[in-house]
Amino acid sequence: MELLYFGDKGWGDELFFATLMTIAVSITAMIIGFIFAALFTPLKLSNNKFLNSIGNAYTTVIRGVPELLVIYLFFFGGSGAIMFVASIFGYNDYIEINAFLTGSFSIGIISGAYSTEVFRGALQSIDKGQYEAAKVLGFNKYIYFFKIILPQMLRLAIPNLSNVWQITLKDTSLISVTGLVEIMRQSYIAAGSTRDPLFFYSFAAVLYLILTFLSMQLLNRLETKYSKGY
Amino acid sequence: MDIELMISSFPKLLNATLITLKLLSLSLILGLFIGLGFAILRMNNNKLINKFAYGYSYIFRGTPLLVQIFIIYFGLGQIEYLRTTFLWVVLKEPYWCAIIAFSLNTGAYTSEILRSAFQTIKPGYLEAGRSLGIPSKIIFTKIQIPIAIKQSLPAYGNEIILMLKGTSLASTVTLMDLTGVAKYIISTTFKPVEVFIVAGGIYLFMTFIIHNVIKYLEKKYGFQT
Numbered sequence: 001m002e003l004l005y006f007g008d009k010g011w012g013d014e015l016f017f018a019t020l021m022t023i024a025v026s027i028t029a030m031i032i033g034f035i036f037a038a039l040f041t042p043l044k045l046s047n048n049k050f051l052n053s054i055g056n057a058y059t060t061v062i063r064g065v066p067e068l069l070v071i072y073l074f075f076f077g078g079s080g081a082i083m084f085v086a087s088i089f090g091y092n093d094y095i096e097i098n099a100f101l102t103g104s105f106s107i108g109i110i111s112g113a114y115s116t117e118v119f120r121g122a123l124q125s126i127d128k129g130q131y132e133a134a135k136v137l138g139f140n141k142y143i144y145f146f147k148i149i150l151p152q153m154l155r156l157a158i159p160n161l162s163n164v165w166q167i168t169l170k171d172t173s174l175i176s177v178t179g180l181v182e183i184m185r186q187s188y189i190a191a192g193s194t195r196d197p198l199f200f201y202s203f204a205a206v207l208y209l210i211l212t213f214l215s216m217q218l219l220n221r222l223e224t225k226y227s228k229g230y
Numbered sequence: 231m232d233i234e235l236m237i238s239s240f241p242k243l244l245n246a247t248l249i250t251l252k253l254l255s256l257s258l259i260l261g262l263f264i265g266l267g268f269a270i271l272r273m274n275n276n277k278l279i280n281k282f283a284y285g286y287s288y289i290f291r292g293t294p295l296l297v298q299i300f301i302i303y304f305g306l307g308q309i310e311y312l313r314t315t316f317l318w319v320v321l322k323e324p325y326w327c328a329i330i331a332f333s334l335n336t337g338a339y340t341s342e343i344l345r346s347a348f349q350t351i352k353p354g355y356l357e358a359g360r361s362l363g364i365p366s367k368i369i370f371t372k373i374q375i376p377i378a379i380k381q382s383l384p385a386y387g388n389e390i391i392l393m394l395k396g397t398s399l400a401s402t403v404t405l406m407d408l409t410g411v412a413k414y415i416i417s418t419t420f421k422p423v424e425v426f427i428v429a430g431g432i433y434l435f436m437t438f439i440i441h442n443v444i445k446y447l448e449k450k451y452g453f454q455t
Contacts, residue, residue: 064391064437065430066398068409077422166292173294177402184296191304198305205293205301212292 003194004203011190011200018186019207025104025182026169032108033168037115044120055116062113067171074106075178103175111168118164122156123149155226162219166212173208183207236424239415243429246411247436253325253397253407257332258390264333265340272345283341290338295396298335303327303403328400336393343389347382348374380451387444391437408432 006012036058043055062070083095126149134148176184187204191197271283290298306312306321320326351374359369401410412429416422 061430061434064395064434066395066409066433068398068401069412069426069429069433072409072413072416073422073426075422076416076420077426080420080422170294173296174399176296184294184300188300196308198301198308201297201301201305205289205297208293208297209289 003190003196003199011186011194014186014190015183015203015207018181018183019211021100021180022169022172022182022207022211025100025107025172025175025180026165028100028104029107029111029168029172030165032105033111033115033164036109036112037119040112040116041119041123044116045123059113059116062110063117067107067110067174068177070110071103071106071174071177074102074109078102078105099175099178099180103172103178103180107168107171107175110171111164114164114167115161118157118160119153121160122153125156126152151226158219158223158226162216162223165215165219169211169215170208232419232421232424235415235419235421236428239425240428242415243408243411243425243432246406246408247432249400249406250394250397250408251436253328253332253400253405254390254394257329257336257397258393260329260333261336261340261393264337265344268337268341269344269348272341273348287338287341290335291342295331295335295399296402299328299331299399299403302331324400324403324405328397328403328405332393332396332400335396336389339389339392340386343382343385344378347378347385350381351377383444383448383451387440387448390440390444394433394436394440 004010004012004015006016040055040058043051044059046052046055079095079097082097086092086095130148130152134144139148172182173184176182176188179185181189183204187200191200194200268283268286271279272287274280274283302321303324306327312318312321320330355373355377356369359373360366364372397407398409400407401413404410406414408429412425416425419425
């Protein structure tokens with residue numbers, strides 16, 4: 001148990017901050033995912049065949065390729081792409097991008113593909129009459145979307161979004177391969193220096209279980225809040 | 231775009247795909263048995279057995295697959311006692327460690343899929359079986375299991391695709407599967423985009439095949455209710 005002491009003796013404080021890092025990466029990735037979903041959901045619902053195929057390509061490729069491969073693409077390719085842009089402006093030194101940004105961006109793209117599917121499904125299952133009624137009553141576009149469609153969509157989307165959150169939270173363990181110190185990476189370091197991998201990896205599993213359990217409780221509350229009217 | 235690299239790395243990646251497929255098929259078969267076992271335990275009336283099966287699936291579904299592999303590969307070797315038993319022959323090989331972790335993981339998901347499939351079987355079928363005087367063992371093997379398999383096909387297809395992506399984690403325990411070889415080529419040539427296109431293409435092709443096979447099976451054995 002003294003392995004978990006706070007301070008110099010144990011790994012308690014390191015693991016605590018690593019847990020905060022995992023939460024921070026998951027939330028950032030989730031937000032980046034929402035931005036991607038906001039861009040690609042309209043494409044997937046569009047009648048234009050070209051736009052539609054772009055939206056479909058995004059969700060199919062990302063959901064069909066392992067997360068680890070996507071992370072390697074951004075980990076090795078990210079700084080290369082930025083250096084290429086910088087070299088156009090005459091800057092030729094090596095640029096290293098922040099592991100936090102690469103990590104949350106690559107996980108964000110993955111969670112965005114899942115969120116896109118969730119939003120598409122939710123938008124499609126809203127009764128057509130709702131769209132027609134809003135149009136007939138002559139609401140402007142702002143009220144039409146934010147006051148009529150969005151609240152109904154959220155009620156349908158939240159249960160599935162909490163699944164996406166669980167997937168995203170577990171996927172963040174994969175960015176430990178890029179060296180970002182989150183739960184998995186910290187356990188790896190601690191296991192290496194104390195030669196006690198069984199304890200530290202099991203403790204990491206417990207930390208993940210606590211995170212998934214707590215976030216499920218919160219999301220269930222949100223779910224009941226948004227389905228009040230039903 | 232380095233087309234030459236893409237062409238030269240294709241056979242290497244295709245070779246590594248064999249290991250990916252081996253990992254996938256073995257862990258799916260083992261996982262199906264584990265899943266079926268735990269699904270049966272979940273429907274047991276004994277509360278303790280029920281809680282045990284629920285705990286199993288909760289733990290394996292609530293933690294990342296990476297943690298599970300690391301516990302089995304790095305963690306279990308630490309127990310002195312295990313090193314003296316015959317289990318050590320299996321546990322010192324990263325290949326078998328990966329298969330154990332994958333089977334236990336997919337077993338947890340499969341048990342949930344099968345449980346919900348068993349629970350949605352209409353009671354009428356079982357009553358019909360009972361009233362015909364069929365013994366409960368045969369009702370289970372000849373009525374419940376075939377119906378459950380048919381009903382769980384779509385969800386199980388998703389699980390196969392998730393597991394295909396999951397096998398990429400074998401590369402973290404030194405196995406050279408498709409992702410492992412792709413990473414090796416990327417880190418020696420620093421051409422991530424080209425390698426990603428080839429390796430990703432192979433993965434997408436496999437997903438496409440799995441998706442269509444499941445679709446075909448669904449149509450063939452499709453269950454009209």
